[in-house]
Amino acid sequence: MPNQKGLRQNNKAIVFQTIAKFGPISRKEIAEITNLSPALVTIITEELKKQSFILETGTANSTGGRPAVFLEIYPHAGYVIGINLGMTYISTLLMDFSLQPVHKLKIPTLPHEGKDAVINRIVEAIEKIIILAEVPREKVLAIGIGVPGLVDTKNGISKFSPNLGWYNVPIRDIVYQRVNIPVLIENDVRCATLGEKFFGAGKGVDNLVCMYVGTGIGAGIIIDGKLYKGVSEGAGEIGHTTILDDGPKCSCGNKGCLEAIASGPAIARRAKELIEKGRKSLIYDLVEGKLEKITGEIVSRAGWSGDPLALEILRDTGHYLGIGIANLINLFNPELLILGGGVMQAGELIMNSLRETLKERVFSMPAEAVKIVFAFLGNEAGMTGAAKLAMDFAYQSLGLII
Numbered sequence: 001m002p003n004q005k006g007l008r009q010n011n012k013a014i015v016f017q018t019i020a021k022f023g024p025i026s027r028k029e030i031a032e033i034t035n036l037s038p039a040l041v042t043i044i045t046e047e048l049k050k051q052s053f054i055l056e057t058g059t060a061n062s063t064g065g066r067p068a069v070f071l072e073i074y075p076h077a078g079y080v081i082g083i084n085l086g087m088t089y090i091s092t093l094l095m096d097f098s099l100q101p102v103h104k105l106k107i108p109t110l111p112h113e114g115k116d117a118v119i120n121r122i123v124e125a126i127e128k129i130i131i132l133a134e135v136p137r138e139k140v141l142a143i144g145i146g147v148p149g150l151v152d153t154k155n156g157i158s159k160f161s162p163n164l165g166w167y168n169v170p171i172r173d174i175v176y177q178r179v180n181i182p183v184l185i186e187n188d189v190r191c192a193t194l195g196e197k198f199f200g201a202g203k204g205v206d207n208l209v210c211m212y213v214g215t216g217i218g219a220g221i222i223i224d225g226k227l228y229k230g231v232s233e234g235a236g237e238i239g240h241t242t243i244l245d246d247g248p249k250c251s252c253g254n255k256g257c258l259e260a261i262a263s264g265p266a267i268a269r270r271a272k273e274l275i276e277k278g279r280k281s282l283i284y285d286l287v288e289g290k291l292e293k294i295t296g297e298i299v300s301r302a303g304w305s306g307d308p309l310a311l312e313i314l315r316d317t318g319h320y321l322g323i324g325i326a327n328l329i330n331l332f333n334p335e336l337l338i339l340g341g342g343v344m345q346a347g348e349l350i351m352n353s354l355r356e357t358l359k360e361r362v363f364s365m366p367a368e369a370v371k372i373v374f375a376f377l378g379n380e381a382g383m384t385g386a387a388k389l390a391m392d393f394a395y396q397s398l399g400l401i402i
């Protein structure tokens with residue numbers, strides 16, 4: 001049972017989060033929403049004001065009476081930084097205390113230069129964005145980093161990132177020692193999922209799956225408003241579920257994984273194979289006969305020009321993605337499924353057969369009730385979610401979230 005002090009702390013967090021969610025908001029409205037007494041709300045808001053976590057904004061009363069006083073989060077109370085460590089760019093966002101973006105920065109990752117060089121650039125991005133955003137360094141409360149591959153968030157370790165070539169890299173502590181600001185890490189797909197859940201396509205939805213189809217295929221799962229990660233943070237690896245028993249070999253060592261059939265590289269490989277077998281295609285012209293230059297994006301471009309081979313490959317891709325997504329829906333019964341990643345740029349060329357497959361295979365709910373939308377935030381989802389993660393940590397250390 002929480003003691004008096006604990007209760008007071010809880011109430012403070014409840015009031016703060018109510019202001020964060022609904023502000024500008026009056027004390028009276030806070031009392032109504034939280035079921036706390038107006039007197040207690042006044043005491044707590046005075047305390048929050050004294051700590052400079054919130055501020056008063058007066059709005060003239062239209063009836064000509066006393067101006068009503070509204071409360072909102074003081075944006076300059078503190079800042080956080082969210083980083084997405086992508087294969088091409090290190091995308092960085094500095095966010096204020098009211099969760100508004102202040103500054104964005106993108107610098108090349110250049111992963112082939114090795115781990116130390118990449119970490120140097122992460123540190124450089126942090127130092128640079130603090131200067132560019134013109135905020136006092138001591139007010140930067142936390143940094144969140146989205147890292148591709150398997151992570152151990154508790155110990156801050158990138159356990160295995162095949163694309164980066166990282167194995168057991170204690171990235172949290174390394175960055176912390178360099179910048180002296182608390183650092184948290186999370187898997188990049190989960191960060192992007194948080195970004196879409198709180199700022200994008202999934203706003204206000206508490207049960208959703210966010211699936212990214214690009215170089216790899218992965219999904220972030222939100223159950224009852226919280227990330228579901230599994231016992232060793234391996235949940236959501238939909239890309240490595242088996243779709244074809246005897247299918248093509250996957251980077252994970254298995255055969256017939258969804259990622260080996262429907263990712264960007266898988267689409268490119270399929271096009272190359274079929275052209276080598278003698279199929280005529282616009283794809284051949286687009287790469288000027290250099291088949292190793294085929295990418296998923298080029299197949300997609302040929303598809304939009306009506307190329308029959310490209311259309312066939314994308315239709316098949318949609319079918320296999322549909323099988324994977326039907327599995328997800330049957331397992332989790334989500335309210336919303338968000339689709340993102342480069343391969344989804346093919347839009348309807350993939351979606352038509354994907355929807356057909358869902359109709360055949362979704363059992364847990366009527367196919368027409370399955371709400372599927374495209375991700376809103378694109379490449380910014382990861383850094384936005386990483387910043388949210390950092391802000392939740394900052395709020396927590398200040399007693400402003402339960």
Ligand SMILES: [Zn+2]
Nearest residue numbers: 240250252257
């Ligand atoms: Zn696999």
